[in-house]
Amino acid sequence: MMTIKKLSLLLCLSIGGGLVHAQTKWNVKAGLNFSNIDAKNKDGNKAKTESVGGLYLGIGPTIRMSERFAIEPALVFARRGFERKEGKFIGWGENFKANTSYLELPVDIVFNSTVGNDQLQFGLGPYIGYGLGGKWKTSEQVYIDDIGIGQKGDIKFQNDASIADYGEYVLGKSFDYGVRAKVNYLFRGHYLVGLEFQKGIANLESKWGDYKPGGSLRNRSFGISLGYKF
Numbered sequence: 001m002m003t004i005k006k007l008s009l010l011l012c013l014s015i016g017g018g019l020v021h022a023q024t025k026w027n028v029k030a031g032l033n034f035s036n037i038d039a040k041n042k043d044g045n046k047a048k049t050e051s052v053g054g055l056y057l058g059i060g061p062t063i064r065m066s067e068r069f070a071i072e073p074a075l076v077f078a079r080r081g082f083e084r085k086e087g088k089f090i091g092w093g094e095n096f097k098a099n100t101s102y103l104e105l106p107v108d109i110v111f112n113s114t115v116g117n118d119q120l121q122f123g124l125g126p127y128i129g130y131g132l133g134g135k136w137k138t139s140e141q142v143y144i145d146d147i148g149i150g151q152k153g154d155i156k157f158q159n160d161a162s163i164a165d166y167g168e169y170v171l172g173k174s175f176d177y178g179v180r181a182k183v184n185y186l187f188r189g190h191y192l193v194g195l196e197f198q199k200g201i202a203n204l205e206s207k208w209g210d211y212k213p214g215g216s217l218r219n220r221s222f223g224i225s226l227g228y229k230f
Contacts, residue, residue: 023064027072029192031056031225035080038200042214047084047092052099054079056223068112072123076104080221081134092138098171100134100155106180106198121184127198129176129219131157136169161206172204172217184227192227 033056039047060074081099084092108123134155141148153167161170178200185193200219207213 025062025064025229027060027062027074027192027227027229029058029194029225029227031223033078033080033221033223035082035219035221037082038216038218038220040216049082049084052081052083052097054081054099056225062110062229070110070112071107072110073105073107076106078102078104080219092142095139096136097138098134098136098155100171101132102129102176103132104129108180108182119186121186123182123184125180127178127180131172131174131176133157134171142169159206160209162208170206172206173202175202176200176204176219177202178219186229190229192225192229194225194227196223196225197221
């Protein structure tokens with residue numbers, strides 16, 4: 001927790017300094033995000049899951065450091081999740097589907113390459129995220145150990161999965177972090193078309209009281225976005 005707070009403070013200070021000393025423009029973007037998870041149990045067996053689509057909205061500055069390089073932090077709201085259509089795995093029932101919401105802060109280092117009057121941009125950097133909640137549903141009763149929690153309800157993010165009400169499903173820990181890459185095409189000086197890839201590093205698996213299940217749960221996503229720079 002303290003590491004995430006220190007990283008957030010460092011990012012904010014760096015961005016603030018850049019805004020003062022560098023040429024700055026702003027970007028707004030919206031798009032479709034296809035997200036999934038990488039989940040394994042303690043024996044190393046991997047869950048077979050499918051991606052789900054969701055809305056992706058972001059705003060942030062382009063802090064130009066030189067003719068070729070810029071720093072692009074952003075504040076992003078993203079709908080994420082996953083779906084498992086067959087079989088059961090680590091407490092999921094048949095046809096389990098999760099739709100979640102995240103608030104994220106990506107910070108990309110961007111290289112600009114001129115293509116005629118336009119620009120091709122390549123970005124790479126870290127992100128931190130915070131799970132806001134969501135909804136889950138399945139076609140049959142879900143059991144956590146021998147306790148039934150229903151077939152649909154709210155998703156919570158918290159460190160301890162043993163603390164939840166009936167119908168609530170603790171999907172994982174609240175804080176996420178990882179790496180990302182993007183490719184943008186900027187044309188007519190203002191319009192952006194982009195592809196974004198994101199891979200979580202943080203293991204989001206919650207504990208159960210004092211017990212740690214020993215598996216892993218990590219986010220991943222691919223997105224297509226349209227944007228405007230001003």
